[in-house]
Amino acid sequence: MAYFPDTFLDQLKERVDIVDVIERQLPLKKQGRNWIGLCPFHHEKSPSFSVNQEKGFYKCFGCGASGDAIKFVQQTRGIPFEEAIRELAAQAGLPLPQEQRQNPAQAQAKEKRDRLRALLEESKRFFQGQLRAPNGGLARAYLQRRGLTAETISSYELGFAPAGWRNLLDFFGGGDSAIELMLEAGLLVKKEDGSVYDRFRNRIIFPILDSRGRCIAFGGRVLTDEKPKYINSPETPLYNKSEVLYALNRAQERWSRGEMALVVEGYMDAVMLAEHHLTGTVATLGTAVTEQHLKLLWQRTNRIIFCFDGDAAGRRAAWRALERGLQGLQADRHMQFLFLPEGEDPDSLVQKEGVQRFKERANGAYSPMQLMHKVMGEQLDLYTPEGRAAAVHRMRPLITSVADPVLRQLYADDLGHKLGGVSGAQLLYGGESPAPATPAWPGSTPYGEGHAPRFPVRSGGSRRAEWRNTIKNRGGWQPAQKPSWEQEVSSLLLGGEVRGRDFEQALLAQLLNDPRLLLEHQETLSTIQLKNTQLNQLLTELLEVGPDLQHLDQPFSIDQLKDGQSAQLARRILLEEQTPLDDPARELEGCMKTDQLRQLQQEMVAVNARIRQGNAETFKKDFDHLMQLKKDMDRLKQR
Incomplete structure (x- = not known):
């Protein structure tokens, strides 16, 4: 994972106009100082999606979605943080930090990759032209028999490699420099005598694109039953089949809109399902599901459905996917396994039973535990x-x-x-008691004998007094005996009586008691995502009615809340949190800071888990990332 300094991110946000970014996805209308439109993250008839151009952030007062231009691109395109940064930086003409520090060898390698990409893009256009040409008639007839429409053929940029040994080679002139580059791109095959010929001949061509939509390789399918039925480009500086999922660039946008993520075994399966409007489908490319495949998937979706043949080979493939996928599962991640009836492929099954029945099968697919059993x-x-x-x-x-x-x-x-x-x-x-937890980070100090601490939840003023005593001058939660950060997060996530619920309710109580704080900290509050869903809904409603508040020196009027459950929750909070505060503004800042610390701690746990896996290739990046997170946490605590 690339690291982008805060100075670069600030520069990017200044350079990018969030209204321009959002208007590429949906129309906005100027209203006062803000822009409004229909929210892209939930269905609505009247606009509740507000964009503050000056501050560079958006907020939906209907579903609570919020963030900056980077997060908007992530959410709407379904791409990871790093790719969103690269996309926005390219649009803004801002060089990435890594590219600013390139040495001559890196610059030369980048230049070669750019030349390979240009060659592959030109080859893709050649194949597409051959499919439309007179000698592509048999290929067009084959695709028509399979049920593919012109729209799908165009969307997936399918092409045709005509019969012959040097059609593509002659297209590029056949010179030595062209041959050298075409060999490196996997477009030619070199014989023992030194002569070369086109790799793809008399085949339907499936361009293989990376997640950014750039051509990196090709797959070819014969028009008859001859063997081999499929061939792919060999691995090149741009293409590693264990790190690529076919059609990911298209599917990731559908996943961000709630479509199911299907993983099939071949690119023809993916294209045929797309023809039936299941465009959230990707395919592995002649290899079993790898850890890198799973990383690409988990970065973009929280529910994966693997679709395998019901034969012995399909069950073995599913088991390998299960073994690799379990370590990535979390509370909000789901993995399922759909086995096709004998003799059926995804396309034939959809044609026989219909899309709705196929979706029902997918929704009822095996969970990991069901598959194990x-x-x-x-x-x-x-x-x-x-x-x-x-x-x-x-x-x-x-x-x-x-x-x-x-x-x-x-x-x-x-x-x-x-x-x-x-x-x-x-x-x-094995029937033995688990070993007590021990600190995982050098120098950390556990509670007691290495066990996670428990924080009793008290009601009324006593709990509020306890909260006030734990807020230091610099804000945030500071226990008297500081545990390791891993134990802090464990107690936050695992305990039945956890601090997260305390500070979240305290935050809402301060806003209800003093509406001025709501208006003063509107921007920061709009980026907070509380773990308690009811409290988070209440916070969203408070932000929605915030601009209409009239009596800022009085406690919040419950009657202004439209949702009955939120109103009832607000009354309960005001009843329980009756102890007056010495400095409400400082305590609110402490609550917000605690939320930010929690997010940093959770990310540190995830990074440390990757370090423990012992991957030598990513250790340096992960360790640097971990150190940066610790610095961010220290800076936050000192504010």
Whole structure:
């Protein structure tokens, strides 16, 4: 993951006009100092999406979505942070920090990649032209028989490589420099005698694009039943099949709009499903699902449905995907497995049963635990103690690979229940008690004997007094005995009585008691996402009615809230939080700072988990990222 300094991000935000960025996706209308429009993140008939051009942020008062230009591009395009930065920087003509520091070797490598991309783009246009030409008649007839419309053929930029040994080579002139570059791009094959010929001949051509829509390779399918049916470009400086998903550039935009993420085994399957309006489909390219594939998917969606053949090969592929996918699962991530009936592929099944029935099958696909239980039931006799014990031993490495500790325990309990008579502890630890937690970071100080702390929740003024005593002059939550940051996050995420709920309610109480704080901190509050969904909804409603407040020196009027549940929640908060505060503004800032610290802590846990996996290729980047997060946290605490 690339690191972008704060100075660069600030410069980018200054250079980019958020209204211009958003108007590429939806129309906006000027209203006073702001711009308004229909929210792209939820269905609405009257506009509640507001854009502040001067401050460079947006806020929807209907669904609560908010952020800056970078986050808008991420959410609407379904792309990771780094790609959104690159896209906006390119539009603004702002060089990336890495490119500013390129040494001569890096510059030379970049120049070669640019030449390869230009060659592949020109080749793609050649293949597309051949499909439209007279000698592409058989290829057009084949695609028509398969049911592809001209619109889909154009959208996926399909082409045709005519029969012959040097059509593409002659198109580029056949000179030595062209041959050298075409060989490196995988467009030519070199024989033992040194002669060369076109790799793709008499085949339908599927351009393989990266997530930014740039051509990096090709796949070819024969028009008959001859073998091999499919061939792909070899690996090149631009193309590594284990790191690429076919049609990702198109599917990621559909995922951001709520369409299901389907992963199939071949690019023809992906295109055929797109013909049936299932455009959120991607395909692996002749390889099993890899960790890099999963990384690309989790960066863009929180629900993956793998679609495999129902035969033995399909079940093996699903099991490999399960093994690699479990460690990436979290509380808000879902992975399912859909097996096709024997003799069916995705296209034939949709044509036979219809799109709605296919979606129903996908929604009812196997969960990881259901798949584990199914496979164990096929391989072992789960009605005997010996069979169940064997299943426990086989499943333990998989369950323990789940990084999220809550999900790991729930999975163990669920699978143990399915096996019958097996507890989650037995499945995870073999019946032994788990070892007490120990600090994971050098120099950290645990609570007591290494156990996560518990924070009792009290009602009324006593809890408020406790909260006030824990807020130091610099703001934020500062326990008397500081734990390691991993233990802090663990207590935040795992405890039944956690600090997150305390500071969130305290934040809402201060806003209800003093509406002036709501208006003074509107921009910061609009970027906060509270973990408690009811409190988050209440915060959204307060921000929505904030501009209409008239009596700023009086507590907030509950009657201004339209939602009955939010009004009831507000009354309860005002009733419980009755102790007057010495400095409400400072305590509000402490609450907001605590939310920011929590987000940094959660990101640190995720980065540290990657470091522990021991990947030598990404260790330096992850470690630098971790150090930067710690610096950001220190700066935040000192403010």
